[in-house]
Amino acid sequence: MRVAGYDPATEPYEVRKRLGILFQNPENGLVAPFVEDDVAFGLENLGVDREEMRARVAEAIEAVGLSGYERREPHTLSGGEKQRVALAGLLAAGPEILALDEPTSMLDAAGRREVLGRLQALRATRTILHATHHLEELVDADRILVLNGGNLVSDVTPARLFSDAELLRENRLVLPTVQRLALELGLSPAELRTPERLARAVLARAARGAGAR
């Protein structure tokens, strides 16, 4: 195994500088008494100078929508807020590769959209590994790797995966609600990503039916 050319077994610190992990349960990653210290923790370990650290911490806190929370104690935050703090810590450290384990599991719809938007913007300069059971979060991915029982089963595009009922079933994957409705209605699940598009497709079919009669 090599990460950015380094062997994790012999050069773990080189690897950790370049690859940051966001754990599934945000509690597992929170260490400091205040939100801003927690976000700064990774930078402190990298020896970043004070001024730059301040700027990067402030920027990361803003990026996850937690401005005003700097002096809050992490243990008083909600699950979703803790998850944002953990993500801010990772963004501040700014590794080349971000490995995220269910990064939105504790977020509401608006928070999920914000975080996904942020990750989308990071794609220009970073590599993102996003592990999730929520397939709707992967509709814009370049590639989806399907794992089952410790084996790599498939390496496909989202459009391909979403329309392969057998591959989904064999790996116990469930399509998002909108795509499931589309599939059951005999419409294309890969194209109908949003409730609005699905509604339009249903109305179009109803109009065609009415025209034919």
Place this chain on the structure above:
Amino acid sequence: MRLELRDVFHVYAPGTPFEVEALRGVSVAVEPGEVLGIVGGTGSGKSTLVQHMNLLLTPASGEVLVDGVDARTVERGELRRRVGLVFQFPEAALFAPTVEEDVAFAPRRLGLDGGEVRTRVRDSLEALGAGHLAGRSPFALSGGEKRRVAVAGVLAMGPEVLVLDEPTAGLDPATRGDLLALILGLKAAGISVVLVSHDLDEVAEVADRVCAIERGVVRAVGTPAEVFYGAAEEDLAPATVQTVVALGEAQRGVGRPVRFRETLAALEALAEG
């Protein structure tokens, strides 16, 4: 059992610069045998609210009533048994060398005899589809298996109300589906369930009533159709409801379906004229 919160306020770190008013006059009841979904944004007060249900948190003002009786007068251990609370990421509290011993911990503390404890452990693990894990170390299980075991540990106390705080967060679809089936099974057995979730699609499938909270205030309580169709404009609706609302004018002929099957049937009828 009927559980009622009446005008509950809760303040974290009162009198300090970090003071946060997390609940501001919340009134909501859990009716016997119902599934009550609690929804709301991050930091809206959902977890604070449910931690009042067994007085793990005590209100700054307001009351918690158990069958009409002030919960503070109920013996604390008895209250915690009758109202079982499963925390977010409950697997973090697994501690025993085997699954069986972990699940047995609470019923044993209730002073039940060995035979009764064994029966409860077995039944709870079976209910969670985790009977085959009894002899395993909880630390060697997958995330989904750990979650099943942690929920079984609370179920083994024999609660009359089971409160689940984000029980499906981070879970695979199969485990999630099993947990939702368990909720409906408990309801069929007369146990009330309170389901706190960010996943509106799952709340839509199992809830009898929904309570929507926002910044510590109850914004709406009612049937899933009432709450979700009333809030569809503001992101607080499952994908089924959003799709129906997006039909615009044509929605009138469709009604207000919420669950997947009902919504599918309504859309099929519309598409086929």
